[in-house]
Amino acid sequence: MQASTYTANQPVVENLDHERIQKFVYHESRLLDERRFEEWIELFDDDATYWVPAQIDQQSPLNQLSIFYDDKELMQTRIARLRHERIHVDDPQTRSVRMLSNLEIESAEPGAGYDLRARAVLCAIVFFQQKQYIYGGRCEYQLRDRNNALSIYCKRVNLINCDSAFHPLVVPF
Amino acid sequence: MLSTTELQGLVKPDRVHRRLYQDPEIFELEMERIFGRAWLYVGHESQVPEKGDFITIDLARQPVVMVRDRADGEVHVLYNRCGHRGAVVCNQPCGNVRLFRCCYHGWSFKTSGKLAAVPLEAGYGEDFDKTDPQFGMVPLPRVANYGGFIFASLSDSGPDLKTYLGPMLRTIDDILNLAPDGEVQVSGGVHRYVFDGNWKAQVENINDLYHPPFSHASTTKEDGRQFQRQGSNTGAQLTDEDGNPISFWDETGIRAFDNGHGYCGKLPDSGSGSGPVFEAYLKALEGRHGPERAKEVLDVPWHNAIFYPNLCIQSMAQHIRVIRPISVDRTEVNVYPILLKGAPQEYNQQIIRYLNITHAPASLIQTDDLEAFRRIQSGLKTQGAEWVMLARYFGKDVPTDEGQKGMGTSELEMRNQYKAWADYMTQPQPRSNSHAS
Ligand code: FES
Ligand SMILES: [Fe+2]
Numbered sequence: 021m022q023a024s025t026y027t028a029n030q031p032v033v034e035n036l037d038h039e040r041i042q043k044f045v046y047h048e049s050r051l052l053d054e055r056r057f058e059e060w061i062e063l064f065d066d067d068a069t070y071w072v073p074a075q076i077d078q079q080s081p082l083n084q085l086s087i088f089y090d091d092k093e094l095m096q097t098r099i100a101r102l103r104h105e106r107i108h109v110d111d112p113q114t115r116s117v118r119m120l121s122n123l124e125i126e127s128a129e130p131g132a133g134y135d136l137r138a139r140a141v142l143c144a145i146v147f148f149q150q151k152q153y154i155y156g157g158r159c160e161y162q163l164r165d166r167n168n169a170l171s172i173y174c175k176r177v178n179l180i181n182c183d184s185a186f187h188p189l190v191v192p193f
Numbered sequence: 194m195l196s197t198t199e200l201q202g203l204v205k206p207d208r209v210h211r212r213l214y215q216d217p218e219i220f221e222l223e224m225e226r227i228f229g230r231a232w233l234y235v236g237h238e239s240q241v242p243e244k245g246d247f248i249t250i251d252l253a254r255q256p257v258v259m260v261r262d263r264a265d266g267e268v269h270v271l272y273n274r275c276g277h278r279g280a281v282v283c284n285q286p287c288g289n290v291r292l293f294r295c296c297y298h299g300w301s302f303k304t305s306g307k308l309a310a311v312p313l314e315a316g317y318g319e320d321f322d323k324t325d326p327q328f329g330m331v332p333l334p335r336v337a338n339y340g341g342f343i344f345a346s347l348s349d350s351g352p353d354l355k356t357y358l359g360p361m362l363r364t365i366d367d368i369l370n371l372a373p374d375g376e377v378q379v380s381g382g383v384h385r386y387v388f389d390g391n392w393k394a395q396v397e398n399i400n401d402l403y404h405p406p407f408s409h410a411s412t413t414k415e416d417g418r419q420f421q422r423q424g425s426n427t428g429a430q431l432t433d434e435d436g437n438p439i440s441f442w443d444e445t446g447i448r449a450f451d452n453g454h455g456y457c458g459k460l461p462d463s464g465s466g467s468g469p470v471f472e473a474y475l476k477a478l479e480g481r482h483g484p485e486r487a488k489e490v491l492d493v494p495w496h497n498a499i500f501y502p503n504l505c506i507q508s509m510a511q512h513i514r515v516i517r518p519i520s521v522d523r524t525e526v527n528v529y530p531i532l533l534k535g536a537p538q539e540y541n542q543q544i545i546r547y548l549n550i551t552h553a554p555a556s557l558i559q560t561d562d563l564e565a566f567r568r569i570q571s572g573l574k575t576q577g578a579e580w581v582m583l584a585r586y587f588g589k590d591v592p593t594d595e596g597q598k599g600m601g602t603s604e605l606e607m608r609n610q611y612k613a614w615a616d617y618m619t620q621p622q623p624r625s626n627s628h629a630s
Contacts, residue, residue: 185554
């Protein structure tokens, strides 16, 4: 996946169905809050990627380390582990709540491989091993809108502290 | 202050006292007597490839900068402290400079650390000696380079690096041999994680072959095989189908050397590979070594190598792990992929991909160990038992020319670390910490 091409001077397309897309990303984020991981990865296409870079403005997930860089198969392995009865780091279970706001939507340029881009500010509050953590960043979605259904081709989460040291991160952002 | 006798009493051949993990005074002494004397890993010279390139890191809780000299291209390790009134000079994780300049009163320093210019210098009078090293950014007392791996010591005396590392030098040679161009590159970013636990828990863990089937149970499938880690390998077999550890964990063996160093034997499937990317890599490697030797080189006889106290190198998915103690109950660890010069780009990309799975803060593997370290820190607060047992296969270790060898799941490696720990900690005279006085 390429770095986002979203720039401030690209006009936000007005005639996209804002509410429909908002509903979709709210739903996506609630599935994570509620640990409905199987339903969550169902929102991703088979060729999708989920990426949380480890550097600000990271250009490549291939040549530099990332906090998460999952294809669908790795997402499935990750979820299977989250369901394993002996995943010690998630015992007791991590709780989290996400707030998405400042949603902006634009249509993708023809031939992009997806149909529209959405970005939103993320504030995630995570309760992990008796301590509460706050993570902030921006979610960038590349979405497909096919056969009247939205799906995720790519989700990238740019954490503002992506290059800092982290306690274990169990649940995806 | 703890006496030598008291300190010695906290370490027995097969156990250590829980105070080693809990007592802030012991932690302070470790920083002075272990981290203040040992050769510490700083970074790899490929992190500062051009003249004027620098990285800043924390070494034994002190900010330091590793920089390539603008004038002669030498790599220096300097305390990141202004010679005027002490501000940290270089506030970025990395970059390139002509001169370092302090934010406060504008003193500037050459990339050798020497004081370059002082604004309004006349205010200092005649006897102000700008060449006095203390007014510069002071270099660490000793710096040495082996195969591009830069080590420094905060002490101006002690054995030289090669003597200090002894048999461990071979492990660096082995890694360099894996590169078709004979050089490695540390340029693939870094994983940074922290845990609420003592630094020694991480060091102990590195060659703990007793833990994987249990700590990493969540990564194995019903057949006991771990998920596939890398494109060219099948998943490692951790247990049999009943979930019991397979005998390989003992058979692979473990080695312990002077100064707390050691390594464990290779893992199953190491050195093997298949697929077009591996084939292309093999071909490049054969170009350097010839087919016979390439095969030997690939069959690295160890998996994790510990350079006590702050470095681990892993061979299977080549990486460097640096342990940075923060306080008695908090530790940061940094993981850097070792990229092989001359290998196909896709091969190096596999190393990066794999390290995301194994060692990212969101990894599927390391996170379960981090939770164990956190629980050790809590558990050792209890007063019911005083000792932490390290007795597995105690008395069964076999002496070798170079040190000792033991069964894979032996706790020999930890016993060896605490032998070194006691040696350092019971030498009360701190060696001079500064040569610029
Ligand atoms: S403290 Fe650096 S110039 Fe004054
Ligand atoms: Fe482990």
